[in-house]
Structures are given as structure tokens and as C-alpha cells.
Amino acid sequence: MIKNNYFSIKFFDDKLSFLDQTKLPLVEDYVETDDFDRIAEAIERLEVRGAPLIGVAAAYGLALSIKNIPADALRRTFYLAYQRLLSTRPTAVNLFYSLNELKNVFEENKDSENLYDLLIERAKKIHKEDTEMCEKIAQNGLKIFKKKSNVLTHCNTGKLATAGGGTAFYVIQKGYEHNLINKVYADETRPLLQGSRLTAFELHKAGIPFAIQTDSTAAVLMQQNQIDLVIVGADRIALNGDTANKIGTYNLAISCNYHNIPFYVAAPSTTIDRNIPAGNEIDIEYRNKNEVLSIGDMQIAHVEYEAFSPAFDVTPSHLISGIITDEDLFLFPYNFIR
Ligand code: MRU
Numbered sequence: 001m002i003k004n005n006y007f008s009i010k011f012f013d014d015k016l017s018f019l020d021q022t023k024l025p026l027v028e029d030y031v032e033t034d035d036f037d038r039i040a041e042a043i044e045r046l047e048v049r050g051a052p053l054i055g056v057a058a059a060y061g062l063a064l065s066i067k068n069i070p071a072d073a074l075r076r077t078f079y080l081a082y083q084r085l086l087s088t089r090p091t092a093v094n095l096f097y098s099l100n101e102l103k104n105v106f107e108e109n110k111d112s113e114n115l116y117d118l119l120i121e122r123a124k125k126i127h128k129e130d131t132e133m134c135e136k137i138a139q140n141g142l143k144i145f146k147k148k149s150n151v152l153t154h155c156n157t158g159k160l161a162t163a164g165g166g167t168a169f170y171v172i173q174k175g176y177e178h179n180l181i182n183k184v185y186a187d188e189t190r191p192l193l194q195g196s197r198l199t200a201f202e203l204h205k206a207g208i209p210f211a212i213q214t215d216s217t218a219a220v221l222m223q224q225n226q227i228d229l230v231i232v233g234a235d236r237i238a239l240n241g242d243t244a245n246k247i248g249t250y251n252l253a254i255s256c257n258y259h260n261i262p263f264y265v266a267a268p269s270t271t272i273d274r275n276i277p278a279g280n281e282i283d284i285e286y287r288n289k290n291e292v293l294s295i296g297d298m299q300i301a302h303v304e305y306e307a308f309s310p311a312f313d314v315t316p317s318h319l320i321s322g323i324i325t326d327e328d329l330f331l332f333p334y335n336f337i338r
Contacts, residue, residue, distance in 0.1 A: 004205045008053050008160050009060075011124065014067065016060045020047045021160055025201040036065035036081045043088040043095075046192060050161020051235045051271055052130050055094030058085045059126045062102045063119035074115065078106055090283040091244055091312050093236040093273045098126050127163050133268035134164030136326035141171030141231070143329050144264055144322060145180040149228035152185040152218060155246035156198035157233035157266070168231040168266040169202060171324060176208045184210040185221060189246060191291045191309065215248045222259040230256050234267035234323075241317030241334030242279025243267075247310050253319040265315075266324040272336050279314035287311050 006028060010017045016039060017032045031047070033039065039061030042048045048057045065081030066074055086099055105122045109115050151172055158169030165173065175181045184203055189195035196212045203210040213221065221227050230252055236244045243249070243265050256263035276282065289307035294300055301307070323330045330336065 006159070006205070008050075009048065009057055009127075009163060011060055011120075011127065014064070014120075016057065016064070018042060018048050018057065019160070021049055021198060022047050024160075024197050034064050034067065036061040037084065039064070040084050040088050043085070049194070050156060051092035051094045051233070052133075052162040052167070052268055053160070054089060054092050055098040055270065056123070056127045056130055056163045058088070058095050059098040059102055059123035060120075061085055062099055063116065063123045066119065067116055075110070089285055091235045091285045092271075094268075094270050097270050098123075101126060130162055130268060130270070131164035133270070133326035134162050134166055134170050137167050137266050137268065137324055138165060138170040138174040140326070140329050141264075141266055141324045142174055142178060142180070144171070144229065144231070144262065144324065145175050145178075147228070148180055148182055149175070150183050150185065150226055151175070151181060152187065152221065152227045152230045152252070153199060154187040154195065154215075154230075154232045154249055154252055155189045156194040156202070158199065158202040160198050160202060161233065162268075166202075167233045167268065168264075169199065169233075171231055171264075171266050173206055173208065176206070181208065184208055185218075185227065186210055186212050187215045187218060187248065187252075188212055189248065190215055191287075191295075193295070194246065215251070218252055219255040219259075222255055222261055227259075227261055229262045229264065231264045231266055231324075234265050234271050235312055236282050237265070237267060237272045237323065237336075238276045238279045238282065238317075239272070239274060239334075239336060240278050241320055241323060241330070241332060242282070243315045243317070243320060243323070244279065244282045244284065244312045245315065247313050250313040250315045250319075253315040257319050262321040263319060264322050264324060265320055269325045269327055269336075272325070274336070279316065282312075282314055284314070285311040
């Protein structure tokens with residue numbers, strides 16, 4: 001019997017519990033903390049990861065930063081925590097959305113005796129909204145299946161990456177429940193293996209048939225007519241639909257275009273950055289080169305070698321067949337402002 005009772009994040013008794021995703025799939029270890037700096041560290045280390053989940057965790061972290069802080073130190077403490085959390089990861093826009101929501105609550109209620117409670121309330125609302133958006137994404141995503149399909153996905157976009165059922169993963173799961181999925185092909189997703197460690201873990205728990213392949217196998221699978229469609233998540237979507245997602249997503253979109261295979265993005269509307277017209281303005285995170293020079297704890301190349309380690313790439317919108325959000329299934333050319 002597979003136990004499907006894991007969770008990515010929980011807020012209870014003024015503490016945040018999160019599953020340390022760096023230890024998955026071998027160890028399911030939950031960390032409990034009320035320290036905003038520990039939450040910032042968890043985001044940096046990818047113990048907590050995935051654009052929507054980063055946003056929710058950061059909101060709780062910022063609210064917790066002023067718990068039991070005397071009135072004369074509130075502003076300084078809040079803005080130090082705000083800056084610390086803001087600097088954890090640059091690409092996922094959900095982080096900035098959440099922190100700014102809390103900043104607005106702080107400024108509107110700075111003299112209130114209930115400031116901490118009001119911030120926690122807003123964090124809980126962001127949490128709940130993310131859960132609800134996942135449901136709507138999954139529902140809207142059912143429109144993309146024309147027949148029972150083999151689907152390829154990249155990185156991890158399930159319960160582990162959100163506060164709900166997921167984005168691209170949840171579309172796949174709902175598709176499976178509606179008998180619209182044969183099999184899922186999960187890219188392993190180098191360098192940090194979110195596909196083979198996390199997506200496979202979630203597919204297994206959900207009882208969905210799957211195989212893991214190296215990222216470079218995707219084009220061959222397409223050439224052999226094994227893939228009917230590709231669905232991925234997003235870290236930031238520009239107003240024209242250009243989409244930043246885990247490194248390797250752009251390669252997939254190009255391969256889909258060449259093989260005439262639909263390529264879909266699924267994301268909550270909080271992942272759309274309404275301040276940037278196009279993807280060239282998206283700040284791409286570069287991670288420590290040792291993540292490329294090693295796999296887990298094992299060094300696979302000399303530490304002194306140069307390595308190139310962007311965490312994300314930007315797929316131009318003309319390569320994206322559709323963007324599934326909680327609001328609708330949008331088709332190219334994208335117009336998110338209604
Ligand atoms: O570096 P990560 O693991 O945080 O990257 C995650 C992704 O790229 C996901 O595809 C994206 O955040 C969408 S999660 C619903």
C-alpha cells in the first residue's frame with residue numbers, strides 16, 4: 001500500500017512545517033520552524049522549491065519575522081526579513097508577489113496591535129489561493145487532451161512545488177483520473193534531478209504509470225512517436241507569454257516544434273509578471289557550479305573545472321501551444337490582460 005499522505009508545507013501553532021525536498025525520495029523528513037532565516041535558507045537550498053511554494057513559504061516567513069518583536073523594532077525587523085527573503089531566489093515571480101502583498105499589509109496596519117495576526121492572515125490567504133488555483137488549473141487543463149495520451153514533463157510541478165495539487169503535474173493527474181493518460185515520461189532534470197527524485201516520487205504515490213529518462217532522451221522519444229504532448233510548469237511568464245522554467249524547457253519546446261507536438265505551460269496567474277512585456281527582462285538565477293560538477297554528494301568532475309549553471313531558461317511564446325492558468329487556457333498570441 002503506497003502512502004500518499006505527504007505534504008509540502010503546513011502552518012500550525014505559529015510554526016511552519018516543510019518537507020525537506022533535498023532528502024527525497026529516500027527520506028521523508030519534515031522540518032518545523034518559526035525562524036524566518038531558516039525559511040530563507042530552505043528556499044535557497046531548495047529544501048522548499050517550486051515557484052508557487054516558494055511564494056507561500058516566504059509569506060509565512062515574513063509574517064513570522066515580527067512575532068514577539070517590540071513595537072520600536074518592528075519596522076527594522078520586518079524590512080530586514082523582507083530583504084533577506086527577497087534575495088533568496090531571483091526568477092520565480094511568486095516570491096515577489098507574496099512579499100509585496102505582506103509589505104502592503106504591514107504599511108496599511110503599521111500601528112495596529114494585531115499586526116502579526118494580520119500578516120499571518122494574509123499569508124494563509126495566499127496559501128489558500130494557491131491551493132484553489134491548482135484546482136482550477138487542473139480543471140482548465142483537461143481541455144488539452146484530444147485522446148488518451150503519453151505525456152512528457154520536466155522538473156517537478158506537483159504537490160511538492162505548490163500548496164495544492166500542483167500545476168502541470170495536477171493536469172496530468174486529473175487527466176489520468178479521466179482516463180486520458182497512458183503513461184508519463186519524466187525528464188530526470190539535471191543538475192538537481194527534480195524529475196527523477198521528486199516527480200517520480202509523486203507519480204509513484206499517485207499510482208500513475210511512468211518512466212524516467214535522461215533529459216537528452218526527449219527528442220528521441222518524440223522521433224519514435226512516443227509522446228503526444230508535453231506539459232511543464234513556469235517560474236515567471238512575461239506579458240507576451242515568454243516563459244521562464246527549469247533549464248532544459250527551451251530545448252523541449254524546440255524539439256516539440258520540430259516534431260509537431262503540442263507544448264503546454266501550466267501555472268497560476270500569480271506566475272504572470274504583469275510588469276514585464278517580454279522574457280528578456282526575466283532575471284535568471286545562476287547557481288553554484290558545483291551543482292553541475294557533482295550529483296548529490298558525489299563529485300563527478302574536478303572541482304576546479306569551469307561549469308555553466310543557469311537554473312532556468314526562457315522559452316519564447318511562439319513555441320508554446322497554450323498556457324493553462326486558473327483563469328483559462330490561453331492560446332498564442334497571449335493576452336493576459338482582460
Ligand atoms: O529550481 P526549482 O526546483 O525551484 O525549479 C522549479 C521549476 O522550474 C518548476 O517547473 C516551476 O517552479 C513550476 S512549479 C509548479
